[in-house]
Amino acid sequence: MAATTPRIAILGAGPIGLEAALYAQHLKLPFTIYEQGRVGEHVWRWGHVKLFSPFGMNATPLGRKAILAADSEHEFPGDDACISGREQVERYLKPLADILDGEIKTETRVINVARAGLYKQEGVGDVARGKQPFLLLVRERNQDRYEEADIVLDCTGTYSHHRWMGPSGIPALGETQVEPHIAYNLVDVLGDGKRDYINKSVLVVGAGYSAATTVSGFAKLAQEHDTTWITWVTRSSRTQPLKRIANDPLRERDRLAVAANNLATRADANVEFRGNTIVEAIEPQAGNQSFKIVLRTGGQRRTIEVDKIVANVGYTPDRAIYRELQVHECYASFGPMKLAAALSGSASSDCLTQVSHGSETLRNPEPNFYILGSKSYGRDSHFLLRIGFEQVRDVFTLITGKAGLDLYKS
Numbered sequence: 501m502a503a504t505t506p507r508i509a510i511l512g513a514g515p516i517g518l519e520a521a522l523y524a525q526h527l528k529l530p531f532t533i534y535e536q537g538r539v540g541e542h543v544w545r546w547g548h549v550k551l552f553s554p555f556g557m558n559a560t561p562l563g564r565k566a567i568l569a570a571d572s573e574h575e576f577p578g579d580d581a582c583i584s585g586r587e588q589v590e591r592y593l594k595p596l597a598d599i600l601d602g603e604i605k606t607e608t609r610v611i612n613v614a615r616a617g618l619y620k621q622e623g624v625g626d627v628a629r630g631k632q633p634f635l636l637l638v639r640e641r642n643q644d645r646y647e648e649a650d651i652v653l654d655c656t657g658t659y660s661h662h663r664w665m666g667p668s669g670i671p672a673l674g675e676t677q678v679e680p681h682i683a684y685n686l687v688d689v690l691g692d693g694k695r696d697y698i699n700k701s702v703l704v705v706g707a708g709y710s711a712a713t714t715v716s717g718f719a720k721l722a723q724e725h726d727t728t729w730i731t732w733v734t735r736s737s738r739t740q741p742l743k744r745i746a747n748d749p750l751r752e753r754d755r756l757a758v759a760a761n762n763l764a765t766r767a768d769a770n771v772e773f774r775g776n777t778i779v780e781a782i783e784p785q786a787g788n789q790s791f792k793i794v795l796r797t798g799g800q801r802r803t804i805e806v807d808k809i810v811a812n813v814g815y816t817p818d819r820a821i822y823r824e825l826q827v828h829e830c831y832a833s834f835g836p837m838k839l840a841a842a843l844s845g846s847a848s849s850d851c852l853t854q855v856s857h858g859s860e861t862l863r864n865p866e867p868n869f870y871i872l873g874s875k876s877y878g879r880d881s882h883f884l885l886r887i888g889f890e891q892v893r894d895v896f897t898l899i900t901g902k903a904g905l906d907l908y909k910s
């Protein structure tokens with residue numbers, strides 16, 4: 501650790517940013533959290549969805565102990581309980597935020613981070629670069645200002661930055677023009693979002709658990725409102741949209757895969773599934789009240805018309821934040837290179853078998869700048885909270901220079 505106590509800037513008050521702040525607090529390191537929205541903003545946005553991993557995997561011993569020290573009556577969900585994102589915020593993340601004594605600046609977005617006085621290309625490999633503080637461009641209520649920090653933990657996740665639904669990952673023709681009218685997130689079709697979708701025809705794009713969640717919600721809506729119709733499009737040529745994990749230990753996850761695959765193949769659900777299909781073009785009709793969609797299946801094109809579009813096609817890290825820093829990124833995943841290399845070398849595609857790859861994989865050429873949490877996986881969707889908690893433990897061994905430090909054990 502430097503002779504004077506370093507100031508830590510934590511970007512994002514999601515599960516990993518908050519856990520990092522708690523760790524800093526225990527080590528008596530001053531920190532400021534910058535959060536663009538509310539505490540747990542991203543989790544809150546998909547809060548109607550149940551987590552696959554049981555609560556026992558989604559909280560740390562350090563967090564539980566600290567919350568109980570402040571309120572001995574606090575009741576955590578059971579270790580086996582699969583709770584919703586909203587409950588995770590209410591029953592763990594908010595109580596955690598409440599006991600932090602550092603500053604949490606909500607509704608405050610970090611736009612850019614740079615090295616004070618140095619451009620990206622300057623001081624490569626020079627220890628003097630690491631001695632300069634970081635300069636943060638921060639936006640609060642449309643007012644911009646600069647702030648400084650000595651260590652930056654970028655825990656901003658990926659959920660705010662969607663990918664595109666067109667061929668090869670670029671936008672479909674017309675997609676950028678109608679972007680504000682497309683839902684790229686997990687719509688609460690049985691709750692807040694319901695009235696927008698009742699008896700509408702909807703295009704759903706994507707082959708992951710998010711698309712499966714969306715389609716399952718729409719199918720339930722269609723049971724009550726039977727002219728709700730879903731066209732579900734995936735790029736893969738599998739006959740069933742979801743690839744099941746053999747003997748999946750996460751029961752909720754497997755249940756969702758089975759239910760969504762059934763919906764795709766059953767003739768009596770209001771779901772029409774089209775595999776091996778690309779969205780090629782989108783044309784708005786009647787002032788964005790409906791959309792003409794050109795779909796390509798193999799060499800064949802057909803045009804359909806829908807009222808709504810939900811594109812659950814994945815998320816990507818916001819790299820603009822550290823554009824002026826010396827961050828070595830993976831050319832395939834956009835994750836920080838050392839961790840991405842370790843991840844690409846690990847054989848399994850099941851997130852449950854992922855392990856932390858150690859503190860050294862968190863380093864990148866920019867001294868004292870670390871990317872943690874789901875953002876550290878770039879476009880790789882196998883990140884689990886459990887891994888992020890381990891990253892927090894690992895990064896503080898680097899920050900303090902104490903190799904064996906583990907506050908989860910002590």
Ligand SMILES: Cc1cc2nc3c(=O)[nH]c(=O)nc-3n(C[C@H](O)[C@H](O)[C@H](O)COP(=O)(O)OP(=O)(O)OC[C@H]3O[C@@H](n4cnc5c(N)ncnc54)[C@H](O)[C@@H]3O)c2cc1C
Binds near residue numbers: 516
């Ligand atoms: C639907 C869904 C279900 C999931 N289920 C599970 C599960 O069951 N188990 C599991 O282990 N994992 C699950 N995950 C994966 C992962 O654990 C979560 O995405 C988790 O929220 C990641 O935590 P995080 O702190 O890294 O990032 P996030 O939760 O994404 O938090 C990032 C925070 O940073 C803020 N932010 C973003 N940009 C800025 C900025 N420029 N300035 C300031 N603040 C900013 C955001 O508002 C947000 O609050 C799930 C993910 C999704 C999307």
